[in-house]
Amino acid sequence: MTEREVRVRFAPSPTGPLHIGGVRTALYNYLLARKLGGKMLLRIEDTDQNRFVPGAEEYILEALAWCGIVIDEGQGVGGPHGPYKQSERKPMYKQYADQLIADGHAYYAFDTPEELDAMRARLQAAKVPNPQYNSITRAQMRNSLTLPEDEVKALLDGGAQYVIRLKVPRKEEIRFQDLIRGWVVVHSSAVDDKVLMKSDGMPTYHLANIVDDHLMEISHVIRGEEWLPSAPLHVLLYRYLGWEKTMPQFAHLPLLLKPDGTGKLSKRDGDRLGFPVFPLEWHGTDAETGEATLSRGYREDGYLPEALVNFLAFLGWNPGTQQEIFSMDELIQAFSIERVSKSPAKFDQNKVKWFNEHYLRAKSNAELAPYLLTALHEHAIVCSQEKAEQIVGVMKERVSFPNDFWQEAKYFFQAPTAYDETVVSKKWNGPVATALTAYAEALPTTPEVSAEGLKTLFNDTMAAQGLKPGQVLQALRVAVTGAAAGPDLFETLVILGVPEVADRLRAAVATIPVAA
Protein backbone atom coordinates (compact mmCIF):
# COMPACT_ATOMS: atom_id res chain seq x y z
CA MET A 1 0.00 0.00 0.00
CA THR A 2 1.58 3.20 -1.04
CA GLU A 3 0.58 6.74 -0.35
CA ARG A 4 -3.07 5.92 0.14
CA GLU A 5 -4.83 8.16 2.59
CA VAL A 6 -5.81 6.26 5.69
CA ARG A 7 -9.56 6.28 6.09
CA VAL A 8 -11.28 4.00 8.58
CA ARG A 9 -14.87 3.73 9.50
CA PHE A 10 -17.01 2.64 12.38
CA ALA A 11 -20.26 1.30 10.97
CA PRO A 12 -22.79 0.27 13.61
CA SER A 13 -26.40 -0.68 13.11
CA PRO A 14 -28.91 1.38 15.02
CA THR A 15 -30.57 -1.66 16.54
CA GLY A 16 -30.14 -0.61 20.14
CA PRO A 17 -27.52 0.84 22.44
CA LEU A 18 -23.94 0.47 21.34
CA HIS A 19 -22.31 -2.07 23.54
CA ILE A 20 -18.88 -2.04 25.04
CA GLY A 21 -17.41 -4.30 22.35
CA GLY A 22 -18.61 -1.85 19.75
CA VAL A 23 -17.00 0.96 21.66
CA ARG A 24 -13.70 -0.89 21.58
CA THR A 25 -14.03 -1.46 17.83
CA ALA A 26 -14.67 2.25 17.36
CA LEU A 27 -11.74 3.05 19.62
CA TYR A 28 -9.29 0.90 17.68
CA ASN A 29 -10.48 2.45 14.45
CA TYR A 30 -10.01 5.88 15.91
CA LEU A 31 -6.57 5.11 17.31
CA LEU A 32 -5.37 3.78 13.99
CA ALA A 33 -6.76 6.74 12.08
CA ARG A 34 -5.10 9.23 14.39
CA LYS A 35 -1.87 7.31 14.59
CA LEU A 36 -1.57 7.23 10.82
CA GLY A 37 -2.81 10.74 10.30
CA GLY A 38 -5.99 9.55 8.63
CA LYS A 39 -9.70 10.09 8.94
CA MET A 40 -12.29 8.44 11.14
CA LEU A 41 -15.73 8.01 9.55
CA LEU A 42 -19.04 7.06 11.06
CA ARG A 43 -21.57 5.31 8.90
CA ILE A 44 -24.95 4.09 10.03
CA GLU A 45 -25.87 0.70 8.61
CA ASP A 46 -29.62 0.61 8.81
CA THR A 47 -30.49 -1.60 5.88
CA ASP A 48 -32.74 -3.73 8.04
CA GLN A 49 -35.83 -1.67 8.56
CA ASN A 50 -37.33 -4.25 10.88
CA ARG A 51 -34.62 -3.87 13.43
CA PHE A 52 -34.48 -0.12 13.54
CA VAL A 53 -34.69 1.22 17.08
CA PRO A 54 -35.54 4.87 17.65
CA GLY A 55 -32.89 6.74 19.54
CA ALA A 56 -30.14 4.24 18.81
CA GLU A 57 -28.37 6.51 16.38
CA GLU A 58 -28.36 9.42 18.79
CA TYR A 59 -27.11 7.06 21.46
CA ILE A 60 -24.17 6.00 19.30
CA LEU A 61 -23.19 9.59 18.62
CA GLU A 62 -23.43 10.52 22.27
CA ALA A 63 -21.54 7.46 23.46
CA LEU A 64 -18.64 8.04 21.09
CA ALA A 65 -18.47 11.67 22.07
CA TRP A 66 -18.45 10.78 25.74
CA CYS A 67 -15.54 8.43 25.18
CA GLY A 68 -13.60 11.11 23.39
CA ILE A 69 -13.74 9.36 20.04
CA VAL A 70 -13.92 12.13 17.50
CA ILE A 71 -15.58 11.55 14.16
CA ASP A 72 -13.98 13.39 11.28
CA GLU A 73 -16.55 12.59 8.67
CA GLY A 74 -19.91 10.89 8.55
CA GLN A 75 -23.26 10.77 10.26
CA GLY A 76 -23.76 13.75 12.48
CA VAL A 77 -20.73 15.50 11.03
CA GLY A 78 -21.15 15.52 7.28
CA GLY A 79 -18.53 15.25 4.59
CA PRO A 80 -17.98 14.83 0.86
CA HIS A 81 -19.14 11.23 0.63
CA GLY A 82 -22.57 11.56 2.15
CA PRO A 83 -25.16 10.65 2.97
CA TYR A 84 -23.66 8.47 5.67
CA LYS A 85 -26.76 6.53 6.51
CA GLN A 86 -27.43 3.55 4.29
CA SER A 87 -31.17 3.94 4.20
CA GLU A 88 -30.59 7.33 2.63
CA ARG A 89 -28.21 5.80 0.11
CA LYS A 90 -30.72 3.22 -1.03
CA PRO A 91 -30.83 4.33 -4.71
CA MET A 92 -27.08 3.95 -5.02
CA TYR A 93 -26.83 0.22 -4.55
CA LYS A 94 -29.03 -1.25 -7.25
CA GLN A 95 -26.71 -0.30 -10.09
CA TYR A 96 -23.89 -2.34 -8.60
CA ALA A 97 -26.11 -5.36 -8.22
CA ASP A 98 -27.18 -4.88 -11.84
CA GLN A 99 -23.58 -4.64 -12.89
CA LEU A 100 -22.85 -7.91 -11.13
CA ILE A 101 -25.74 -9.54 -12.97
CA ALA A 102 -24.61 -8.14 -16.30
CA ASP A 103 -21.14 -9.53 -15.67
CA GLY A 104 -22.50 -12.93 -14.77
CA HIS A 105 -21.55 -12.72 -11.10
CA ALA A 106 -25.03 -12.46 -9.70
CA TYR A 107 -28.52 -13.59 -10.54
CA TYR A 108 -32.19 -13.11 -9.72
CA ALA A 109 -33.79 -15.59 -7.36
CA PHE A 110 -37.54 -15.92 -7.03
CA ASP A 111 -37.75 -18.54 -4.30
CA THR A 112 -40.23 -17.92 -1.55
CA PRO A 113 -39.28 -18.28 2.11
CA GLU A 114 -41.26 -21.52 2.13
CA GLU A 115 -39.31 -22.88 -0.79
CA LEU A 116 -36.05 -21.97 0.89
CA ASP A 117 -37.14 -23.70 4.09
CA ALA A 118 -38.14 -26.75 2.10
CA MET A 119 -34.77 -26.81 0.40
CA ARG A 120 -32.92 -26.65 3.69
CA ALA A 121 -35.12 -29.30 5.21
CA ARG A 122 -34.50 -31.53 2.22
CA LEU A 123 -30.74 -31.10 2.48
CA GLN A 124 -30.82 -31.66 6.19
CA ALA A 125 -32.74 -34.89 5.70
CA ALA A 126 -30.21 -35.96 3.11
CA LYS A 127 -27.50 -35.37 5.73
CA VAL A 128 -25.80 -32.70 3.71
CA PRO A 129 -23.22 -31.29 6.12
CA ASN A 130 -23.82 -27.67 5.31
CA PRO A 131 -27.17 -26.86 3.74
CA GLN A 132 -26.88 -23.71 1.72
CA TYR A 133 -27.93 -21.97 -1.42
CA ASN A 134 -24.79 -22.53 -3.50
CA SER A 135 -23.31 -23.63 -6.77
CA ILE A 136 -24.90 -27.04 -6.40
CA THR A 137 -28.29 -26.31 -4.94
CA ARG A 138 -29.08 -23.26 -7.01
CA ALA A 139 -29.63 -25.60 -9.96
CA GLN A 140 -32.75 -26.87 -8.24
CA MET A 141 -34.13 -23.49 -7.31
CA ARG A 142 -36.16 -20.89 -9.13
CA ASN A 143 -33.72 -18.31 -10.37
CA SER A 144 -32.50 -16.65 -13.51
CA LEU A 145 -29.91 -19.35 -13.91
CA THR A 146 -32.45 -22.18 -14.07
CA LEU A 147 -35.51 -20.48 -15.51
CA PRO A 148 -35.87 -19.75 -19.24
CA GLU A 149 -34.93 -16.22 -20.16
CA ASP A 150 -38.40 -15.19 -21.23
CA GLU A 151 -39.92 -16.50 -18.02
CA VAL A 152 -37.43 -14.50 -15.98
CA LYS A 153 -38.31 -11.44 -18.00
CA ALA A 154 -42.00 -12.06 -17.49
CA LEU A 155 -41.55 -12.47 -13.78
CA LEU A 156 -39.55 -9.28 -13.49
CA ASP A 157 -41.98 -7.34 -15.67
CA GLY A 158 -44.88 -8.76 -13.74
CA GLY A 159 -43.49 -7.33 -10.55
CA ALA A 160 -42.66 -10.65 -8.96
CA GLN A 161 -40.76 -10.59 -5.68
CA TYR A 162 -37.10 -11.39 -6.13
CA VAL A 163 -33.74 -11.09 -4.53
CA ILE A 164 -30.36 -10.80 -6.18
CA ARG A 165 -27.82 -13.39 -5.15
CA LEU A 166 -24.09 -13.51 -5.64
CA LYS A 167 -22.98 -16.34 -7.90
CA VAL A 168 -20.17 -17.83 -5.87
CA PRO A 169 -17.82 -20.00 -7.90
CA ARG A 170 -17.83 -23.69 -7.23
CA LYS A 171 -14.18 -24.42 -6.76
CA GLU A 172 -11.95 -21.58 -5.88
CA GLU A 173 -9.66 -20.72 -3.05
CA ILE A 174 -10.37 -17.32 -1.62
CA ARG A 175 -7.52 -15.83 0.35
CA PHE A 176 -6.81 -12.53 1.90
CA GLN A 177 -4.38 -11.14 4.38
CA ASP A 178 -5.73 -10.08 7.71
CA LEU A 179 -3.63 -7.52 9.56
CA ILE A 180 -4.11 -9.40 12.80
CA ARG A 181 -4.38 -13.00 11.71
CA GLY A 182 -2.18 -13.24 8.66
CA TRP A 183 -3.36 -15.20 5.65
CA VAL A 184 -6.87 -16.53 5.87
CA VAL A 185 -7.89 -19.06 3.28
CA VAL A 186 -11.40 -20.26 2.64
CA HIS A 187 -12.67 -22.49 -0.10
CA SER A 188 -15.51 -21.04 -2.10
CA SER A 189 -17.58 -24.15 -1.50
CA ALA A 190 -17.93 -22.98 2.09
CA VAL A 191 -19.45 -19.70 0.98
CA ASP A 192 -23.07 -19.62 -0.05
CA ASP A 193 -24.80 -17.50 -2.67
CA LYS A 194 -25.51 -14.63 -0.35
CA VAL A 195 -28.42 -12.35 -0.97
CA LEU A 196 -27.17 -8.97 -2.15
CA MET A 197 -30.45 -7.18 -2.73
CA LYS A 198 -33.48 -7.99 -0.64
CA SER A 199 -36.98 -8.16 -2.05
CA ASP A 200 -37.80 -4.84 -0.42
CA GLY A 201 -35.21 -3.21 -2.64
CA MET A 202 -32.74 -2.70 0.15
CA PRO A 203 -29.23 -4.08 -0.14
CA THR A 204 -28.03 -6.51 2.49
CA TYR A 205 -25.15 -5.68 4.76
CA HIS A 206 -22.69 -7.36 2.43
CA LEU A 207 -23.42 -5.33 -0.67
CA ALA A 208 -24.00 -2.03 1.05
CA ASN A 209 -20.88 -2.43 3.11
CA ILE A 210 -18.62 -3.09 0.14
CA VAL A 211 -20.15 -0.40 -2.02
CA ASP A 212 -19.94 2.19 0.72
CA ASP A 213 -16.43 1.28 1.79
CA HIS A 214 -15.37 1.61 -1.83
CA LEU A 215 -17.18 4.87 -2.46
CA MET A 216 -15.98 6.32 0.82
CA GLU A 217 -12.43 5.26 -0.02
CA ILE A 218 -11.95 3.24 3.12
CA SER A 219 -8.39 1.99 3.48
CA HIS A 220 -8.73 -0.25 6.53
CA VAL A 221 -11.68 -2.26 7.71
CA ILE A 222 -11.35 -2.91 11.42
CA ARG A 223 -14.27 -4.88 12.76
CA GLY A 224 -15.19 -7.70 15.09
CA GLU A 225 -14.24 -11.29 14.53
CA GLU A 226 -17.86 -12.20 13.91
CA TRP A 227 -17.25 -10.86 10.41
CA LEU A 228 -14.35 -13.11 9.65
CA PRO A 229 -16.46 -15.87 8.08
CA SER A 230 -18.00 -13.47 5.61
CA ALA A 231 -14.78 -11.72 4.71
CA PRO A 232 -14.13 -14.12 1.79
CA LEU A 233 -17.50 -13.14 0.40
CA HIS A 234 -16.51 -9.51 0.64
CA VAL A 235 -13.25 -10.20 -1.14
CA LEU A 236 -15.25 -11.80 -3.94
CA LEU A 237 -17.45 -8.76 -4.17
CA TYR A 238 -14.51 -6.40 -4.46
CA ARG A 239 -13.10 -8.61 -7.18
CA TYR A 240 -16.30 -8.88 -9.20
CA LEU A 241 -17.02 -5.21 -8.88
CA GLY A 242 -13.56 -4.51 -10.24
CA TRP A 243 -12.31 -2.86 -7.08
CA GLU A 244 -9.76 -5.35 -5.93
CA LYS A 245 -6.79 -3.00 -6.34
CA THR A 246 -8.25 -0.58 -3.84
CA MET A 247 -9.74 -3.18 -1.54
CA PRO A 248 -9.26 -2.10 2.06
CA GLN A 249 -7.02 -4.03 4.37
CA PHE A 250 -8.87 -6.17 6.84
CA ALA A 251 -8.30 -6.49 10.55
CA HIS A 252 -10.64 -8.72 12.51
CA LEU A 253 -10.61 -7.98 16.20
CA PRO A 254 -10.83 -10.73 18.81
CA LEU A 255 -14.15 -10.86 20.59
CA LEU A 256 -14.97 -9.68 24.08
CA LEU A 257 -16.18 -12.59 26.17
CA LYS A 258 -18.46 -12.79 29.17
CA PRO A 259 -16.46 -12.66 32.40
CA ASP A 260 -18.12 -15.73 33.84
CA GLY A 261 -19.08 -18.50 31.53
CA THR A 262 -18.51 -18.61 27.86
CA GLY A 263 -19.65 -16.85 24.77
CA LYS A 264 -19.34 -13.34 23.57
CA LEU A 265 -20.39 -10.49 25.73
CA SER A 266 -23.86 -9.58 24.66
CA LYS A 267 -26.28 -6.80 25.25
CA ARG A 268 -28.37 -9.00 27.48
CA ASP A 269 -25.54 -9.71 29.93
CA GLY A 270 -25.82 -6.29 31.52
CA ASP A 271 -28.00 -6.77 34.53
CA ARG A 272 -27.25 -10.43 34.98
CA LEU A 273 -23.55 -9.78 35.51
CA GLY A 274 -23.96 -6.79 37.77
CA PHE A 275 -21.92 -4.38 35.71
CA PRO A 276 -22.80 -2.23 32.74
CA VAL A 277 -22.15 -3.45 29.22
CA PHE A 278 -23.14 -0.12 27.77
CA PRO A 279 -21.25 3.14 27.85
CA LEU A 280 -24.40 5.13 28.59
CA GLU A 281 -27.65 4.35 30.28
CA TRP A 282 -30.29 3.08 27.89
CA HIS A 283 -34.04 3.32 28.18
CA GLY A 284 -35.46 0.58 26.05
CA THR A 285 -38.49 -1.60 25.76
CA ASP A 286 -38.62 -5.31 26.28
CA ALA A 287 -39.10 -7.02 22.93
CA GLU A 288 -41.52 -9.56 24.34
CA THR A 289 -43.55 -7.71 26.91
CA GLY A 290 -43.22 -4.20 25.59
CA GLU A 291 -42.36 -3.02 29.08
CA ALA A 292 -39.91 -0.21 29.64
CA THR A 293 -36.44 -1.39 30.56
CA LEU A 294 -33.43 0.40 31.93
CA SER A 295 -29.90 -0.70 31.20
CA ARG A 296 -27.04 0.67 33.24
CA GLY A 297 -24.32 2.71 31.66
CA TYR A 298 -20.70 3.30 32.60
CA ARG A 299 -21.25 7.00 32.63
CA GLU A 300 -24.16 6.87 35.03
CA ASP A 301 -22.41 4.31 37.20
CA GLY A 302 -19.70 6.84 37.76
CA TYR A 303 -16.95 5.65 35.49
CA LEU A 304 -14.66 8.23 34.03
CA PRO A 305 -14.46 8.00 30.25
CA GLU A 306 -10.67 8.03 30.29
CA ALA A 307 -10.72 4.99 32.58
CA LEU A 308 -13.09 3.08 30.32
CA VAL A 309 -11.08 3.98 27.25
CA ASN A 310 -7.78 3.00 28.86
CA PHE A 311 -9.24 -0.30 30.02
CA LEU A 312 -10.87 -1.09 26.69
CA ALA A 313 -7.71 -0.30 24.78
CA PHE A 314 -5.89 -2.93 26.83
CA LEU A 315 -8.47 -5.60 26.19
CA GLY A 316 -6.79 -7.23 23.25
CA TRP A 317 -3.93 -4.84 22.77
CA ASN A 318 -0.86 -3.71 24.65
CA PRO A 319 2.12 -1.57 23.78
CA GLY A 320 4.71 -4.19 24.66
CA THR A 321 6.03 -2.05 27.50
CA GLN A 322 5.18 -2.12 31.19
CA GLN A 323 3.21 1.08 31.04
CA GLU A 324 -0.51 0.60 31.63
CA ILE A 325 -1.81 4.09 32.18
CA PHE A 326 -2.40 5.82 28.89
CA SER A 327 -4.23 8.96 27.98
CA MET A 328 -6.00 9.02 24.63
CA ASP A 329 -3.07 10.90 23.11
CA GLU A 330 -0.62 8.40 24.48
CA LEU A 331 -2.72 5.54 23.15
CA ILE A 332 -2.66 7.14 19.73
CA GLN A 333 1.11 7.42 19.86
CA ALA A 334 1.59 3.84 21.02
CA PHE A 335 -1.08 2.08 19.01
CA SER A 336 -0.37 -0.36 16.25
CA ILE A 337 -2.76 -2.84 14.75
CA GLU A 338 -0.07 -5.52 14.58
CA ARG A 339 0.04 -5.66 18.35
CA VAL A 340 -3.63 -6.52 18.66
CA SER A 341 -3.86 -10.06 19.95
CA LYS A 342 -5.63 -12.89 18.18
CA SER A 343 -7.32 -14.44 21.14
CA PRO A 344 -10.54 -13.27 22.71
CA ALA A 345 -10.54 -11.51 26.07
CA LYS A 346 -12.80 -11.87 29.03
CA PHE A 347 -14.17 -8.75 30.55
CA ASP A 348 -12.56 -7.99 33.93
CA GLN A 349 -14.66 -5.86 36.24
CA ASN A 350 -11.86 -5.46 38.79
CA LYS A 351 -9.54 -3.99 36.26
CA VAL A 352 -11.95 -1.32 35.03
CA LYS A 353 -12.60 -0.38 38.60
CA TRP A 354 -8.89 -0.08 39.24
CA PHE A 355 -8.47 2.16 36.22
CA ASN A 356 -11.34 4.26 37.46
CA GLU A 357 -9.82 4.67 40.91
CA HIS A 358 -6.57 5.67 39.32
CA TYR A 359 -8.11 8.35 37.15
CA LEU A 360 -10.35 9.54 39.94
CA ARG A 361 -7.36 10.13 42.22
CA ALA A 362 -5.50 11.89 39.47
CA LYS A 363 -8.23 14.49 39.15
CA SER A 364 -8.09 17.81 40.95
CA ASN A 365 -10.52 18.64 43.70
CA ALA A 366 -12.01 21.32 41.50
CA GLU A 367 -12.77 18.76 38.80
CA LEU A 368 -14.30 16.36 41.28
CA ALA A 369 -16.36 18.82 43.30
CA PRO A 370 -19.22 19.01 40.78
CA TYR A 371 -20.04 15.34 41.35
CA LEU A 372 -20.63 16.00 45.03
CA LEU A 373 -22.40 19.27 44.36
CA THR A 374 -24.82 17.58 41.99
CA ALA A 375 -25.75 14.94 44.54
CA LEU A 376 -26.08 17.61 47.21
CA HIS A 377 -28.34 19.62 45.00
CA GLU A 378 -30.59 16.60 44.55
CA HIS A 379 -30.91 16.41 48.31
CA ALA A 380 -31.59 20.12 48.56
CA ILE A 381 -28.39 20.74 50.47
CA VAL A 382 -26.51 23.95 49.89
CA CYS A 383 -22.75 23.77 49.86
CA SER A 384 -20.04 26.10 48.68
CA GLN A 385 -17.66 25.14 45.91
CA GLU A 386 -14.82 25.57 48.38
CA LYS A 387 -16.24 23.20 50.94
CA ALA A 388 -17.11 20.63 48.29
CA GLU A 389 -13.53 20.74 47.08
CA GLN A 390 -12.24 20.20 50.60
CA ILE A 391 -14.52 17.21 51.05
CA VAL A 392 -13.68 15.48 47.78
CA GLY A 393 -10.07 16.23 48.56
CA VAL A 394 -10.10 14.11 51.69
CA MET A 395 -12.46 11.54 50.18
CA LYS A 396 -11.04 10.79 46.76
CA GLU A 397 -8.44 8.37 48.08
CA ARG A 398 -11.14 6.20 49.55
CA VAL A 399 -13.83 5.94 46.92
CA SER A 400 -13.94 4.12 43.60
CA PHE A 401 -16.51 6.28 41.88
CA PRO A 402 -17.44 9.95 41.99
CA ASN A 403 -20.97 8.80 42.72
CA ASP A 404 -19.73 7.50 46.07
CA PHE A 405 -18.87 10.93 47.36
CA TRP A 406 -22.32 11.74 48.63
CA GLN A 407 -22.80 8.42 50.34
CA GLU A 408 -19.40 8.56 52.00
CA ALA A 409 -19.53 12.22 52.90
CA LYS A 410 -23.06 12.45 54.19
CA TYR A 411 -21.99 13.21 57.72
CA PHE A 412 -20.44 16.46 56.61
CA PHE A 413 -23.97 17.71 56.12
CA GLN A 414 -26.04 15.70 58.53
CA ALA A 415 -25.26 15.15 62.18
CA PRO A 416 -25.11 11.46 63.00
CA THR A 417 -28.35 9.84 64.12
CA ALA A 418 -26.67 6.58 65.05
CA TYR A 419 -23.26 5.74 66.41
CA ASP A 420 -21.12 2.79 65.41
CA GLU A 421 -21.87 0.07 67.95
CA THR A 422 -18.48 -1.57 68.05
CA VAL A 423 -16.61 1.61 68.85
CA VAL A 424 -19.20 2.71 71.38
CA SER A 425 -19.04 -0.53 73.29
CA LYS A 426 -15.28 -0.64 73.26
CA LYS A 427 -14.24 2.96 73.63
CA TRP A 428 -17.09 4.87 75.20
CA ASN A 429 -17.05 5.38 78.94
CA GLY A 430 -17.44 8.03 81.62
CA PRO A 431 -13.98 9.57 81.48
CA VAL A 432 -14.10 9.64 77.69
CA ALA A 433 -17.46 11.39 77.68
CA THR A 434 -16.16 13.90 80.16
CA ALA A 435 -13.04 14.48 78.14
CA LEU A 436 -15.06 15.04 74.99
CA THR A 437 -17.23 17.54 76.79
CA ALA A 438 -14.09 19.34 77.85
CA TYR A 439 -12.88 19.32 74.25
CA ALA A 440 -16.19 20.73 73.09
CA GLU A 441 -15.78 23.50 75.62
CA ALA A 442 -12.22 24.21 74.64
CA LEU A 443 -12.84 24.24 70.90
CA PRO A 444 -14.09 27.82 70.58
CA THR A 445 -10.88 28.99 72.26
CA THR A 446 -8.57 27.30 69.79
CA PRO A 447 -5.96 29.72 68.51
CA GLU A 448 -5.92 28.10 65.11
CA VAL A 449 -8.66 26.33 63.15
CA SER A 450 -6.50 23.85 61.28
CA ALA A 451 -5.93 20.13 61.46
CA GLU A 452 -2.71 20.81 63.31
CA GLY A 453 -4.29 23.34 65.65
CA LEU A 454 -7.25 21.17 66.56
CA LYS A 455 -4.99 18.20 67.10
CA THR A 456 -2.76 20.14 69.48
CA LEU A 457 -5.80 21.36 71.35
CA PHE A 458 -7.09 17.81 71.53
CA ASN A 459 -3.82 16.46 72.87
CA ASP A 460 -3.60 19.23 75.46
CA THR A 461 -7.19 18.71 76.56
CA MET A 462 -6.68 14.99 76.93
CA ALA A 463 -3.52 15.55 78.91
CA ALA A 464 -5.43 17.81 81.25
CA GLN A 465 -8.02 15.07 81.64
CA GLY A 466 -5.34 12.54 82.38
CA LEU A 467 -6.06 10.52 79.25
CA LYS A 468 -3.94 9.47 76.32
CA PRO A 469 -5.17 10.75 72.96
CA GLY A 470 -5.35 7.21 71.64
CA GLN A 471 -7.94 6.30 74.26
CA VAL A 472 -10.35 8.93 73.02
CA LEU A 473 -9.66 9.37 69.31
CA GLN A 474 -12.02 6.66 68.16
CA ALA A 475 -14.77 7.95 70.39
CA LEU A 476 -14.26 11.44 69.01
CA ARG A 477 -14.72 10.17 65.48
CA VAL A 478 -17.85 8.27 66.34
CA ALA A 479 -19.29 11.17 68.27
CA VAL A 480 -18.78 13.55 65.37
CA THR A 481 -19.41 11.33 62.34
CA GLY A 482 -21.20 8.30 63.71
CA ALA A 483 -18.81 6.13 61.73
CA ALA A 484 -15.90 3.98 62.81
CA ALA A 485 -13.70 4.87 59.90
CA GLY A 486 -13.07 7.81 57.66
CA PRO A 487 -10.46 10.23 56.46
CA ASP A 488 -8.09 12.07 58.76
CA LEU A 489 -10.11 13.03 61.79
CA PHE A 490 -8.80 16.53 62.34
CA GLU A 491 -9.13 17.39 58.66
CA THR A 492 -12.70 16.28 59.01
CA LEU A 493 -13.22 18.51 62.04
CA VAL A 494 -11.83 21.51 60.20
CA ILE A 495 -14.24 21.02 57.33
CA LEU A 496 -17.13 20.58 59.75
CA GLY A 497 -16.23 23.77 61.58
CA VAL A 498 -15.73 24.38 65.28
CA PRO A 499 -19.32 25.24 66.29
CA GLU A 500 -20.75 22.21 64.51
CA VAL A 501 -18.19 19.89 66.07
CA ALA A 502 -18.89 21.27 69.52
CA ASP A 503 -22.64 20.79 69.02
CA ARG A 504 -22.20 17.24 67.81
CA LEU A 505 -19.96 16.38 70.74
CA ARG A 506 -22.52 17.64 73.24
CA ALA A 507 -25.27 15.76 71.42
CA ALA A 508 -23.25 12.56 71.47
CA VAL A 509 -22.43 12.84 75.15
CA ALA A 510 -26.12 13.41 75.82
CA THR A 511 -27.31 10.47 73.75
CA ILE A 512 -24.73 7.75 74.07
CA PRO A 513 -25.25 5.90 77.35
CA VAL A 514 -22.21 5.28 79.47
CA ALA A 515 -21.67 1.65 80.25
CA ALA A 516 -22.20 0.82 83.90
Add this chain to the structure above:
RNA sequence: GGUCCGUUCGUCUAGGGGUUAGGACAGUAGAUUUUCAUUCUACCAACAGGGGUUCGAUUCCCCUACGGACUACCA
Protein backbone atom coordinates in the same frame (compact mmCIF):
# COMPACT_ATOMS: atom_id res chain seq x y z
C1' G B 1 -22.90 -31.26 12.02
C1' G B 2 -19.82 -28.07 8.55
C1' U B 3 -16.32 -23.86 7.77
C1' C B 4 -13.14 -20.54 10.02
C1' C B 5 -10.55 -18.48 14.30
C1' G B 6 -8.22 -19.19 18.86
C1' U B 7 -5.50 -21.64 23.57
C1' U B 8 0.98 -18.46 28.76
C1' C B 9 -0.78 -17.33 36.32
C1' G B 10 -8.17 -16.88 38.56
C1' U B 11 -8.31 -12.34 34.82
C1' C B 12 -5.72 -8.84 31.10
C1' U B 13 -1.13 -9.92 29.05
C1' A B 14 4.81 -9.71 27.90
C1' G B 15 8.17 -13.02 25.92
C1' G B 16 10.00 -16.37 22.44
C1' G B 17 14.29 -22.46 20.22
C1' G B 18 18.57 -22.42 25.70
C1' U B 19 14.94 -17.03 30.64
C1' U B 20 14.80 -17.96 38.08
C1' A B 21 8.78 -17.46 31.92
C1' G B 22 8.22 -10.67 33.22
C1' G B 23 4.25 -6.98 34.44
C1' A B 24 -0.80 -5.42 35.88
C1' C B 25 -5.70 -6.58 38.32
C1' A B 26 -7.58 -9.77 41.96
C1' G B 27 -6.07 -12.71 46.36
C1' U B 28 -2.77 -13.39 50.79
C1' A B 29 0.82 -11.43 54.41
C1' G B 30 3.53 -7.43 56.50
C1' A B 31 4.90 -2.08 57.13
C1' U B 32 2.73 2.82 57.63
C1' U B 33 -1.92 5.13 59.70
C1' U B 34 -5.97 7.27 65.69
C1' U B 35 -9.45 4.01 62.27
C1' C B 36 -10.89 2.38 57.39
C1' A B 37 -8.93 3.49 52.80
C1' U B 38 -4.54 5.07 50.39
C1' U B 39 0.68 4.15 49.87
C1' C B 40 4.85 0.78 50.23
C1' U B 41 7.00 -4.24 50.55
C1' A B 42 6.66 -9.37 50.01
C1' C B 43 4.14 -13.77 48.71
C1' C B 44 0.78 -16.87 45.82
C1' A B 45 -0.02 -18.24 40.76
C1' A B 46 0.69 -20.07 34.01
C1' C B 47 3.21 -22.09 28.80
C1' A B 48 -4.08 -27.50 27.49
C1' G B 49 -2.42 -32.78 26.15
C1' G B 50 0.26 -36.02 22.70
C1' G B 51 3.50 -36.65 18.77
C1' G B 52 7.34 -34.79 15.72
C1' U B 53 11.70 -31.22 13.95
C1' U B 54 16.10 -30.07 16.98
C1' C B 55 21.86 -30.93 20.81
C1' G B 56 17.66 -28.39 23.09
C1' A B 57 10.85 -26.61 22.51
C1' U B 58 6.54 -23.09 26.18
C1' U B 59 8.28 -20.92 21.43
C1' C B 60 8.34 -24.14 14.77
C1' C B 61 5.08 -28.35 12.41
C1' C B 62 1.09 -32.07 12.95
C1' C B 63 -2.82 -34.35 15.71
C1' U B 64 -6.21 -34.39 19.80
C1' A B 65 -8.93 -31.79 23.44
C1' C B 66 -11.21 -27.49 24.81
C1' G B 67 -13.25 -22.60 23.78
C1' G B 68 -15.38 -19.18 20.36
C1' A B 69 -17.48 -17.09 15.85
C1' C B 70 -20.23 -18.03 11.62
C1' U B 71 -23.66 -21.17 9.19
C1' A B 72 -30.91 -15.61 7.60
C1' C B 73 -34.16 -11.59 2.24
C1' C B 74 -29.77 -9.62 10.70
C1' A B 75 -25.99 -6.77 10.90
